[in-house]
Amino acid sequence: MRWRHWGIHFGVHEVTALEKKADYERLIREFGAEPITDEILSYFKDPHILLRRRFFYAHRSLREYLDLHAKGHEVAIVSGRGPSNYMHLGHLMLFAFIFWLQKELKARVYIPLSDDEKYVFGKVKDLKEAYKYALDNALDILALGFQEGRTFLYISTHTQKIYEYATLLSRYLTYNTVKATFGLSDSANAGTIFYAAVQAAHILMPTLEMGYPVLVPIGADQDPYMRLTRDVAERVGLFKPAAIYSIYVRGLTGEPMSASRPETCIFTKDEPEVIRKKIWMALTGGRASVKEQRELGGEPEKCVVFEWLSTYVFQDEKKIEEHYRACRSGEILCGDCKRLLAASLIKRLEEHRRKRKSLIDKLERFFIHDIGDVNEVLFP
Numbered sequence: 001m002r003w004r005h006w007g008i009h010f011g012v013h014e015v016t017a018l019e020k021k022a023d024y025e026r027l028i029r030e031f032g033a034e035p036i037t038d039e040i041l042s043y044f045k046d047p048h049i050l051l052r053r054r055f056f057y058a059h060r061s062l063r064e065y066l067d068l069h070a071k072g073h074e075v076a077i078v079s080g081r082g083p084s085n086y087m088h089l090g091h092l093m094l095f096a097f098i099f100w101l102q103k104e105l106k107a108r109v110y111i112p113l114s115d116d117e118k119y120v121f122g123k124v125k126d127l128k129e130a131y132k133y134a135l136d137n138a139l140d141i142l143a144l145g146f147q148e149g150r151t152f153l154y155i156s157t158h159t160q161k162i163y164e165y166a167t168l169l170s171r172y173l174t175y176n177t178v179k180a181t182f183g184l185s186d187s188a189n190a191g192t193i194f195y196a197a198v199q200a201a202h203i204l205m206p207t208l209e210m211g212y213p214v215l216v217p218i219g220a221d222q223d224p225y226m227r228l229t230r231d232v233a234e235r236v237g238l239f240k241p242a243a244i245y246s247i248y249v250r251g252l253t254g255e256p257m258s259a260s261r262p263e264t265c266i267f268t269k270d271e272p273e274v275i276r277k278k279i280w281m282a283l284t285g286g287r288a289s290v291k292e293q294r295e296l297g298g299e300p301e302k303c304v305v306f307e308w309l310s311t312y313v314f315q316d317e318k319k320i321e322e323h324y325r326a327c328r329s330g331e332i333l334c335g336d337c338k339r340l341l342a343a344s345l346i347k348r349l350e351e352h353r354r355k356r357k358s359l360i361d362k363l364e365r366f367f368i369h370d371i372g373d374v375n376e377v378l379f380p
Contacts, residue, residue: 024057024220024247031223033058033245043070048100049315050246056097056217058245060226065242068213069105076206076214077101078241080112083133083155084123085259087140088267089312089345090249092352098217099144102151108212109151111141112202116156120191127157135363135377140268142366143355154368156198165201165208166194172235173197173228181224200229207238214241219248249311250304254283268353272346279305279342285327286334298327298334305337313344 027033036057041047043066050056069075079098081091102109115130117123124130134155142151156162178184178196203226206212216226223245230240251257251264258264266275285299285306300306306327310320326332363374371377 024245027058027220027223027245031227033060033223033243034062035059036062036244039063040066044104048097049317050093050097052317055311056244056246058220059243060230061240061242062215062244065213065215069107074108074210074212075105076108076110076210076212077105077217078110078112078203078206078214079217080114080202081134081137081141082114082118082123083130083137084118085133086267086269087137088257088259088265090257090265091137092140092144092268093249093311094217094219094246095141096144099146101215101217102147107150107215108206108210109146110202110206111138111151111153112159112162113137113153113155114198114202116191116198117195120189120195131155132377135371135374138363138366139356139359140352142359142363143352145355146366148362148365151366152368153366155371156202158369158371161205161209162198162201165205166197168208169200169204169232169236170194170197172232173200177228181228196225196228199225200232203229203241204233204236204238207233207241213239216241216243218243218245220245250283250307252278252282252304252308254304266345266349268349268356270349272342275346275349276342279338279345282308282338284334284337290333293333294330297330298332300324300327303327303334303337305334305341309337309341309344312348313341 028035036051036054036059040059040062041051044051065075077098079094081087098109101107113134115124115127115134118130119127124133138153141153154162173196175193178193179186179188182192182196184192203214203216206214218226223243226241226243233240249257251261252266253261253264255261255264259267263278263281266278270278283302283304285301285303287293287296287298300323306323309323314320314323323332323337327337360374360378364371
């Protein structure tokens with residue numbers, strides 16, 4: 001049995017080449033990515049459930065990357081976050097997968113917080129606002145358990161090396177290439193053009209500095225950045241960064257999950273009553289009446305609540321299958337599923353916030369540059 005998912009966001013500008021509701025097969029059929037196969041999964045002793053269920057469904061150069069790791073080569077993972085709002089569960093799921101990868105591969109993890117990207121694309125009013133969100137987002141990410149000494153965060157405009165590397169790589173990009181890749185118009189501001197070089201610098205920094213092969217877990221709609229960066233790496237004579245692509249989890253309303261539409265997502269800062277209210281209003285696959293659902297059963301294929309349970313709550317396929325059959329048979333009702341989802345997420349986020357709070361005074365240890373007084377920025 002297969003479940004549909006709509007995915008998560010990498011934290012960079014939403015490009016037009018692949019929209020959030022894209023045909024994911026197009027990435028393989030037209031753009032040359034490869035499907036995740038059982039052979040790829042065989043590299044791992046106990047593949048993550050999101051790999052087993054093909055939530056991460058396609059890749060570029062992942063086999064070569066894993067071969068280098070198997071031969072004892074130190075490897076790195078890069079995955080950024082665009083700090084324009086608080087984080088929600090969709091964002092958190094990507095970084096939870098990256099945390100698992102860090103443990104599996106003993107990898108160094110680099111997490112750029114792209115305040116420049118959010119500013120030049122008009123997602124924040126100024127860099128000061130982006131800086132506050134960057135530190136807040138960093139606490140959410142690190143609360144997942146990332147290893148100190150092997151996890152390196154930085155805010156883009158505060159990192160001199162990024163400007164140096166972006167300048168170096170910019171000679172290997174043309175205006176026409178960037179314009180065509182991202183569908184930019186002639187009226188686009190200069191920052192949006194140059195950001196393509198900045199993004200390449202984020203991805204390639206571990207390779208440029210340390211010679212580490214890089215893997216980028218990314219949403220399918222962000223592939224144009226990867227294709228462009230891989231082309232640049234080849235021209236410079238570097239290992240092409242590998243990529244692994246996810247699909248999207250739908251928002252609670254059935255639309256794409258978006259921080260700009262709070263009703264579609266659960267933020268890490270949402271209080272229990274807010275969580276319950278949002279979930280109670282979620283799109284389901286329920287029938288018109290209890291009587292009808294008992295007789296005909298629910299339709300979990302259409303149900304966002306089932307999708308969220310099978311993504312955020314259940315940790316093995318057997319439990320997902322059992323819940324699917326109970327819904328299909330009418331044994332459980334939509335209210336049962338909503339209460340289960342709300343209770344599970346409330347408990348999870350309470351623990352998450354406790355871990356987050358414990359990291360405030362340790363946050364600077366994970367950054368490669370000075371971040372100032374965290375409390376002053378977050379709690380002025």
